[in-house]
Amino acid sequence: MRILIEEYQYDVTDVKDVLYGIDALENIEGKVSVHYVGYYYNTLLRDCVFILPKVLLMDDKLKDTNKANLVFGRYRPEDILDLDEYNPLTKDERDFIYKFAVWIYRAIVVYKEDKSSDTGIVYHKRIQQVGKGRRRKSNTYLDILLALIQFAKDNQSFFFYVVKNMHSGLNKINWTRTIATQPALIQGGTPIYLNPVNKKRQINFDEELLIIFFSILNFIGDKYGFPKNVCVQFPLIKGPKFEAYLNGYGCTRLRQIKYKYFSDKAIELWELCFAFFDESTHLRVSTDHKEYLLVKDFYVVFEAMIDELIGDKPLPDGMGKKQEDGKIVDHLFSAQSLIDGDSKQTYYIGDSKYYKMGHELNRESVYKQYTYARNVIQWNLDIFNGINETVRNSHVRMRDEKTEGYEIIPNFFISAKMDENFDYANDGIEKTNRKKNKHKNIQFKNRLFDRDTMLLFHYDVNFLFVLSLYARNNASQKASWKKKVREKFRTEIQDWLQQDYDFYAMQAHPGVDATKYIKEHFQDVLGKIYTPYKDDTVFSLALEAKDPESASIKAELEKYFYIKECKLGSDPVLAINSAKAEGYALVPSEPSKDGVLMVMMEDYDAKFAKFEDGRIAVGIKMTDESMKILENIQSIGFILFHTRKDEGQHLFALKSSCEVRPQASLDDSVYMNISTTNLYLLVSFDSSAELDSSSIHSSKAPWTKQSRYDAQYVSLETIHSN
Numbered sequence: 001m002r003i004l005i006e007e008y009q010y011d012v013t014d015v016k017d018v019l020y021g022i023d024a025l026e027n028i029e030g031k032v033s034v035h036y037v038g039y040y041y042n043t044l045l046r047d048c049v050f051i052l053p054k055v056l057l058m059d060d061k062l063k064d065t066n067k068a069n070l071v072f073g074r075y076r077p078e079d080i081l082d083l084d085e086y087n088p089l090t091k092d093e094r095d096f097i098y099k100f101a102v103w104i105y106r107a108i109v110v111y112k113e114d115k116s117s118d119t120g121i122v123y124h125k126r127i128q129q130v131g132k133g134r135r136r137k138s139n140t141y142l143d144i145l146l147a148l149i150q151f152a153k154d155n156q157s158f159f160f161y162v163v164k165n166m167h168s169g170l171n172k173i174n175w176t177r178t179i180a181t182q183p184a185l186i187q188g189g190t191p192i193y194l195n196p197v198n199k200k201r202q203i204n205f206d207e208e209l210l211i212i213f214f215s216i217l218n219f220i221g222d223k224y225g226f227p228k229n230v231c232v233q234f235p236l237i238k239g240p241k242f243e244a245y246l247n248g249y250g251c252t253r254l255r256q257i258k259y260k261y262f263s264d265k266a267i268e269l270w271e272l273c274f275a276f277f278d279e280s281t282h283l284r285v286s287t288d289h290k291e292y293l294l295v296k297d298f299y300v301v302f303e304a305m306i307d308e309l310i311g312d313k314p315l316p317d318g319m320g321k322k323q324e325d326g327k328i329v330d331h332l333f334s335a336q337s338l339i340d341g342d343s344k345q346t347y348y349i350g351d352s353k354y355y356k357m358g359h360e361l362n363r364e365s366v367y368k369q370y371t372y373a374r375n376v377i378q379w380n381l382d383i384f385n386g387i388n389e390t391v392r393n394s395h396v397r398m399r400d401e402k403t404e405g406y407e408i409i410p411n412f413f414i415s416a417k418m419d420e421n422f423d424y425a426n427d428g429i430e431k432t433n434r435k436k437n438k439h440k441n442i443q444f445k446n447r448l449f450d451r452d453t454m455l456l457f458h459y460d461v462n463f464l465f466v467l468s469l470y471a472r473n474n475a476s477q478k479a480s481w482k483k484k485v486r487e488k489f490r491t492e493i494q495d496w497l498q499q500d501y502d503f504y505a506m507q508a509h510p511g512v513d514a515t516k517y518i519k520e521h522f523q524d525v526l527g528k529i530y531t532p533y534k535d536d537t538v539f540s541l542a543l544e545a546k547d548p549e550s551a552s553i554k555a556e557l558e559k560y561f562y563i564k565e566c567k568l569g570s571d572p573v574l575a576i577n578s579a580k581a582e583g584y585a586l587v588p589s590e591p592s593k594d595g596v597l598m599v600m601m602e603d604y605d606a607k608f609a610k611f612e613d614g615r616i617a618v619g620i621k622m623t624d625e626s627m628k629i630l631e632n633i634q635s636i637g638f639i640l641f642h643t644r645k646d647e648g649q650h651l652f653a654l655k656s657s658c659e660v661r662p663q664a665s666l667d668d669s670v671y672m673n674i675s676t677t678n679l680y681l682l683v684s685f686d687s688s689a690e691l692d693s694s695s696i697h698s699s700k701a702p703w704t705k706q707s708r709y710d711a712q713y714v715s716l717e718t719i720h721s722n
Contacts, residue, residue, distance in 0.1 A: 001084065002042065002049040003097065005057060005077045006298060007033050008069065014078055020044040038108055039101060039142065040292035050101045053298055055416045055463050059356040096422040102142050106471035108293055111301050123294045144275045145220055151272055152217055152229040158265045159232055162206045173198055208257060209266065210234060212273050215242060250277030299354035303330050305470040306352045306414055309478055310485055316347065317383065318390035323375040334396055335486050338408050338494055338568050339532040339540050345396050346407050347376050348489065353415040361413065361458065366439050370454045373409050377451060403518060403539065405449030405530035410493045411456040416463035428462030429485060438496055446550065447527025448501055448542040457493055494568040504541040504563050505572035510686035511637055511653030512560045528553070538572045580689060593637030594716045597629065597683065598701055599673055600709045601641040604650060610671040614655065614687035617666055618711045619674035625712040629681065632713045633658050639685050642698035651693040652685040695721050
């Protein structure tokens with residue numbers, strides 16, 4: 001078996017014969033490289049050649065130059081060119097190379113059969129089956145597997161013939177053997193045999209060989225995804241018992257029954273089964289014609305593998321891989337938002353990086369990814385602006401009209417790496433160990449929810465895992481890993497963001513008009529707040545942890561909003577309720593709304609039920625106190641129910657400005673605090689959010705005997721103690 005590595009620069013003299021019949025690129029320095037991955041049979045050398053992906057090589061730009069351009073970081077590609085002549089590999093490494101080729105073959109087949117794939121990069125001529133032609137110099141594991149599968153396809157009639165013969169005559173008694181071997185009971189002069197011998201053999205070697213054969217098909221079907229074609233319902237050998245066959249018992253048992261077969265088909269089947277367990281037996285394989293399965297530009301196959309395993313098909317919201325500016329995005333899917341995964345979704349945009357192990361990203365790749373994201377954002381904006389001709393609505397909304405903030409779009413790279421233990425079962429997906437595993441592009445600092453803030457995260461994945469998962473083409477296994485890896489992306493990106501930003505849930509204090517506040521302080525909050533939740537009165541506030549201005553921004557917002565830390569993905573209701581329970585410093589919703597309407601209310605608990613809807617009509621008399629109320633009506637921002645003592649006070653913020661109403665125009669459902677006047681002040685307040693009144697002292701408000709029970713106006717400063 002000959003081994004070539006994709007894109008490695010070989011000396012022409014070393015590989016001239018190996019490359020016989022294959023296009024290669026030679027440079028002026030006498031170096032040659034192959035830009036294919038796959039398998040072909042070299043008719044000149046009468047040997048099979050595997051061209052393996054460049055991910056086996058360590059990158060030549062690594063700090064450790066001793067490992068640069070070495071397979072497994074140990075071997076020069078020239079040293080493993082001919083494993084039959086010189087084999088420096090350990091047994092584990094050799095076994096890995098042997099079976100790795102099978103996975104590559106399967107992945108190319110799956111890619112070729114996918115109707116959405118670019119099959120123009122696949123070059124295929126059918127690999128020959130076992131025959132009577134000239135003997136090959138070496139036989140590969142791939143040859144054996146394909147020969148087994150081909151035998152199953154071509155010999156259905158042979159299997160049924162054997163089964164038919166096995167079951168023929170089962171009900172016929174062999175009287176000669178029965179009389180000779182079994183005791184008889186005599187009853188009425190007639191012998192009765194309790195255990196007659198039929199014509200079935202006690203040991204059926206044909207059946208055992210078929211059981212072994214179909215057990216092999218079942219095994220390679222489960223492991224590599226090949227079609228099983230198990231057409232006869234034999235009790236198959238599975239699990240630990242089959243592992244014993246793989247570990248040596250298979251060859252032992254086949255040797256024991258070798259001379260029980262005489263037909264050509266049975267002998268051929270025995271040889272195939274033995275070759276599978278032995279992996280070194282020579283088979284006769286026809287070599288009259290070239291055979292190959294090659295892919296040019298294997299990075300396209302790698303992209304297809306990753307896209308099949310993590311992406312959406314079709315792409316969300318009518319998008320195509322080719323964007324409006326001609327750029328082609330590798331992976332795109334919609335999934336749970338980073339902030340509120342229960343009710344909102346966002347786009348995740350990925351790019352596959354098919355490099356040698358340890359290769360660093362260049363700036364071009366990073367900025368190209370940002371362009372992908374900007375194009376996706378614009379596509380979404382066009383949907384809601386009514387100018388997208390493909391889609392009219394979407395479950396993803398990137399721009400928030402209320403705050404003009406933008407949803408966070410996670411961008412990610414996925415690079416291939418090789419598991420050091422050649423483990424196909426471990427996905428190995430983790431933050432890359434390259435110099436930089438996350439990137440951020442900003443136009444303005446401390447604006448996470450800004451359109452021009454782009455975040456990019458870099459992951460490595462075990463190439464062997466994704467190769468085998470894709471090659472098996474098992475729908476349930478792919479769906480299971482897709483769900484797992486998407487959740488991993490979301491969780492880890494959340495963790496990374498929370499290292500750089502502090503996230504809070506934020507809701508306006510009673511009496512504060514959040515929309516009006518945002519408009520008046522637009523430049524202060526732009527890019528810092530966003531409404532990702534079902535309840536659009538609750539905002540997400542993101543502030544850079546290391547920005548010295550973040551503390552002052554938060555302190556200013558706390559004057560008008562409940563603010564409480566809320567981790568990404570957490571329930572904001574719990575955070576807001578916690579903030580409400582803690583109370584807040586009394587600050588008027590507007591600078592001009594610093595007045596307090598004081599209403600005398602004895603037996604408050606009993607009377608509250610009459611105005612728990614947040615509406616009360618406060619009587620206006622022809623007194624100095626009432627005139628003062630009317631003069632300052634536009635300044636009233638709070639209502640305080642009191643008994644002229646610091647105990648039993650109940651403070652609320654107004655929801656809207658007070659209105660002067662005659663008694664006749666009041667709704668019957670509105671509670672009037674007195675009924676001895678014809679003029680009232682209709683007050684609307686937030687009865688669901690009583691404010692902390694521990695720093696309020698109603699006893700400080702001046703009063704006389706005549707005005708003791710009357711409503712009065714005071715400034716907040718008059719009765720508030722710091």
